[in-house]
Amino acid sequence: MTTAVVSALGDLAHRAAHEHPEDPCACPPPTVLADRADGTVVRSGAVVAKAHAPGTDTPGLLSRLTLANDPHLTGILLAPLKPCPATLCDRPVTLWPHGRPVDPGDPDAAPWEEAAVLLAGLHRTPAPHSLALPPMRGPAKAALAVARMHAARPGDPATVPVLEAWHRLPAWARDEAAAPPHRSHFLCHGDLHLGQLVRHPAPHGPWLLIDVDDAGLGDPAWDLARPAAWYAAGILPPEVWLRFLDAYRAAGGPAVRAEGDPWPELDVPARALTIQVAALAIAKSAAEDRTPDEVEQAMIDACARIASLPPELGAEHSS
Known part of the structure; x- marks a missing residue:
């Protein structure tokens, strides 16, 4: 993805992570966690923004997001943050709480x-x-x-x-x-x-x-x-x-x-x-x-x- 798109994802994540995003803060710069054809993921603080693949079936994605929010699956699937999805360069964007991944070195x-x-x-x-x-x-x-x-x-x-x-x-x-x-x-x-x-x-x-x-x-x-x-x-x-x-x-x-x-x-x-x-x-x-x-x-x-x-x-x- 272009630097501008990554920057926009970082801004979306930053705004979602702060109650008053316009106020000055000491947050580190957004971090690119993944940048592949099937999705670009950028983290800012406690929030992750994901731009899904071009051509994503948006109605299908909305159904899947609804599933992830289902209370019967609490404790199984990580639920997205609301509101979502946004769009960026005709790609749907979703916002998620950041979690600690599996350590590939262990x-x-x-x-x-x-x-x-x-x-x-x-x-x-x-x-x-x-x-x-x-x-x-x-x-x-x-x-x-x-x-x-x-x-x-x-x-x-x-x-x-x-x-x-x-x-x-x-x-x-x-x-x-x-x-x-x-x-x-x-x-x-x-x-x-x-x-x-x-x-x-x-x-x-x-x-x-x-x-x-x-x-x-x-x-x-x-x-x-x-x-x-x-x-x-x-x-x-x-x-x-x-x-x-x-x-x-x-x-x-x-x-x-x-x-x-x-x-x-x-x-x-x-x-x-x-x-x-x-x-x-x-x-x-x-x-x-x-x-x-x-x-x-x-x-x-x-x-x-x-x-x-x-x-x-x-x-x-x-x-």
Whole structure:
């Protein structure tokens, strides 16, 4: 984003953080927390302003913001500040309380169990009947990643294993909704990873899920798909995966059966997430004129193994 837009976001956050924003203050300058194609986030004091992606479905975003404000989800989703959304350069802007994120430099302290419990609580909460929620966007993001890879490297042999793995998925899993009818009514986050948790109030409040841009109705197994895919690819240690899975089950999460083999529910979503991450890795490495790093290559290699398996075998066999 341009410096002027970042400055405008900082001003919006600053004004929201102060009862009398026109008065002089000793606040540090606004800080850019993220600046990506899917959103720019700027913090001023206790408030964060986010400019959402160009072309954002504003009615869908409003429904998702209403969901985040639902009292039944207090303690699960971080609620936005009001009023919102504003607009900036034809992009919707929302305002949020600042929370302390997961420390990437301390992986042993990563809140896997807390994330699992929050997900289980979200999945168990009935969707509000009065709210026209769109489908959660997890499956759509997988399809977009494959399209982005194809555009970045058309005809490149490096894309073949990813495309073959993609076409081996059931047809319903390549659809934007990607949920069997009997599993399509759950509240889902749509893009679960550790960057989607913050402590609020900072720095020692409880963990909450943030970023409802992809939230909606769908199959809750997709919210477990990223850690499942990392585990299957050998990136997430087995003991961490089992801690996460056990905590989710103990909290009554409906995405997988209460005991026994979880892969009948996780197989297809985990394969789709593997493909999504690998496709983005190929697209990003092409854009940056580099080879994929070790983690990216692990996901690409997992796609090659998935593509070589009989269709009925799952992501648990890709490691």
